[in-house]
Structure formats: C-alpha cells, structure tokens
Amino acid sequence: xxxxxxxxxxxxxxxxxxxxxxxxxxxxxxxxxxxxxxxxxxxxxxxxxxxxxxxxxxxxxxxxxxxxxxxxxxxxxxxxxxxxxxxxxxxxxxxxxxxxxxxxxxxxxxxxxxxxxxxxxxxxxxxxxxxxxxxxxxxxxxxxxxxxxxxxxxxxxxxxxxxxxxxxxxxxxxxxxxxxxxxxxxxxxxxxxxxxxxxxxxxxxxxxxxxxxxxxxxxxxxxxxxxxxxxxxxxxxxxxxxxxxxxxxxxxxxxxxxxxxxxxxxxxxxxxxxxxxxxxxxxxxxxxxxxxxxxxxxxxxxxxxxxxxxxxxxxxxxxxxxxxxxxxxxxxxxxxxxxxxxxxxxxxxxxxxxxxxxxxxxx
Ligand SMILES: [Mg+2]
Numbered sequence: 001x002x003x004x005x006x007x008x009x010x011x012x013x014x015x016x017x018x019x020x021x022x023x024x025x026x027x028x029x030x031x032x033x034x035x036x037x038x039x040x041x042x043x044x045x046x047x048x049x050x051x052x053x054x055x056x057x058x059x060x061x062x063x064x065x066x067x068x069x070x071x072x073x074x075x076x077x078x079x080x081x082x083x084x085x086x087x088x089x090x091x092x093x094x095x096x097x098x099x100x101x102x103x104x105x106x107x108x109x110x111x112x113x114x115x116x117x118x119x120x121x122x123x124x125x126x127x128x129x130x131x132x133x134x135x136x137x138x139x140x141x142x143x144x145x146x147x148x149x150x151x152x153x154x155x156x157x158x159x160x161x162x163x164x165x166x167x168x169x170x171x172x173x174x175x176x177x178x179x180x181x182x183x184x185x186x187x188x189x190x191x192x193x194x195x196x197x198x199x200x201x202x203x204x205x206x207x208x209x210x211x212x213x214x215x216x217x218x219x220x221x222x223x224x225x226x227x228x229x230x231x232x233x234x235x236x237x238x239x240x241x242x243x244x245x246x247x248x249x250x251x252x253x254x255x256x257x258x259x260x261x262x263x264x265x266x267x268x269x270x271x272x273x274x275x276x277x278x279x280x281x282x283x284x285x286x287x288x289x290x291x292x293x294x295x296x297x298x299x300x301x302x303x304x305x306x307x308x309x310x311x312x313x314x315x316x317x318x319x320x321x322x323x324x325x326x327x328x329x330x331x332x333x334x335x336x337x338x339x340x341x342x343x344x345x346x347x348x349x350x351x352x353x354x355x356x357x358x359x360x361x362x363x
Contacts, residue, residue, distance in 0.1 A: 003040060009036055011033075011361045013057070022168075022198060028053060046117060047347070051322065052102065060106070067091060080112060080279060083111060087107065104276055105272060108279050117345050123307075124307070124309045127282060129306075129341070135315075135337060136319045137164040138153075138320070139318050141183060142168050143179075147182050151182055154167070154183045161337035164194055166222070168198065194221075199225060201225055202225060203225060209224070210240040220244065220296075223245070227250065244265050247271075249274075253287060256268065256270065256284045260291045267293070269296055271299065281297075285311035285312075289311065295311055296316050297317055298318060303347055306341050309341050327351060331348070331350075
C-alpha cells in the first residue's frame, strides 16, 4: 500500500495583465495561488491548488504547512474521505470557512489527482461522469471597463459561441443598468446575460435594480447582497423577477445545505478551491441533485469542467483567464462554446514547473 510520504507547498503571486477593479472599487492586480504536491511511496505525484483574490494566499500557505501537512504525511490516498474528515475536525475551532478551507481544498484536490493517476484514469471517469463536455460562459466584463471595452469583451465570447456573458456591476444603479443594456445589445435578443454584484447591494437596492432590468431578460443575478444574509436571499428569491445565484463565498456541504434549506438561490455556485476540494464538491453536487437546483461552479473552468461532468444538475462553467495560458503545461480545450474533458489521467490540468519558479513568493 502506497502512502503519502512527501508534501510540497508552493506560494505564487501572479500579476494580472490588465488593471481591474472589484465592484467595491478595490484593485485586483495580483492573484495569489497556493499549489500542493503530494508524493506517494511509489513515486507518484498528485497536484492540487487554490487561489486567493485580493490577498491572503500567504495565510493559506502557512496554514497548510503548519496545520495540515503533518496530517497528510503517512495518509493512504485510497482513504481520502478519512483524510478530509481528519483535516476538517483538526481545524474545526478555527476552520470551517475561509483560510482553513482554502488550504484543505488544495490538499484534497491533490489527493484526488493522485488517486486518478494511480488508477490511470481521468478524474471525471474515476469519479463516474455523466457527460464528457460542459458549456462555458464568459466572465470578465469588469466595472472598470469603458462601454467600448465592455462591448469588445462581450463580443469575444459571442464570437466563441459561449453559453452566455456575465458582467460586473457596482454601486451606481444607473450605470449598472446601462452596462447590462450594452451587453444585451452585443449578445442579441436570444443570448444569455448574467450579472454579478459581488455582494454590493442591500435588499431594497436589489429590488430597485431588479425592477430596472426587468425587460432585459437576465438569466441570473449573482450575489446581490451579503453572502451571509440567507434570510434576505430567501426573501428576495421568488419576489424579484430575476433568478438569484450565489455560493462562491460558501464553504462545505453544511453551508450549501443552509442555502438549499432556506431556498435562498436558484443557481448554486460552489468553488472546489474553497468548499473543501473534490470530496466536498461531489457531496454538494449530490445535494444539488437531490434538491434539483442547477449548479454553475465559480471560476476555474479547467478543473470545474471535470467535476461538472459528474453532476446531473450541473449547468455551465465560468471562464475567465485569471492565469496566463502558459501557466499550465496541460489543460482542457474549449471547442464550440464547451469545455471538452480530456482522456489525460488525473485532473487533466497540470501547472508548468516553470510557473512555480516564475511566480514564486519567497524561497
Ligand atoms: Mg461572482
């Protein structure tokens, strides 16, 4: 029986090619990435990673090195759910959400990659997939863009036959509505438009915004209010015209159980790099299946395409190039608006070793 005997943690900082601003106006100039390599006693290596938008990757790397690595060394990859449970319980008093779950997620993804490599299967097949491709929609229409830039970004997705286009909106409702109109104009009357408010509004503002966009046929409005305001989400959903999406700031199956029990969202948006890795994302897919709620995972289309292919209510994955194309040595292809999951063993995505050196923070 091969067990994990080495764990490496790499902390990277990847500059963004274009200066962008969040819905709050803060700069998003660098993406923090934390990569985990687990090596077993047969010499096989699994790779997992997480990313942090807006700072904090150093804390994730530190938590990994000091709290989780000692639990991973000696673990049997075949018993990945046991390892997950031990990591989760170890971190319970200071984990459950945030930094600890980012760290746990990176480990869990690495162990699943190792398991699939050991089985000589692509991860989606190892997990038992129900599809071999998944549609992709385009994100990246930032509030810091001019209307011309917004139009060009949306057009680039239309030209690639993407499932739809999502734009960010900020505090200025008039500006937000004009931006939605610009994207609607680009995609045409039959195209899909999604809106992401990144928790920028309150209940009353969301109701006003909903009334203003009612004729623009919006597929979903994402995170209009604070992610923790589950009762407000439940009050919004069904009383506004636009479907509500959320979940990128929720953690573990317990968080998603709350979203579902409150009937708070029309579309679930888990992120494998935050919720607790592959182990937990599969549980969330099963919950979504049980409640018959569509799933549109948050970012990371490369890895989420593998996992979405295992979910019967998985709808679409989100495309945005947070990482340059040469960051990866291997990743899936997008053809005719869908990600094709490959026959490559493991997650189907490998970070180029040169990227580890190019973007490394510290020694
Ligand atoms: Mg979002």
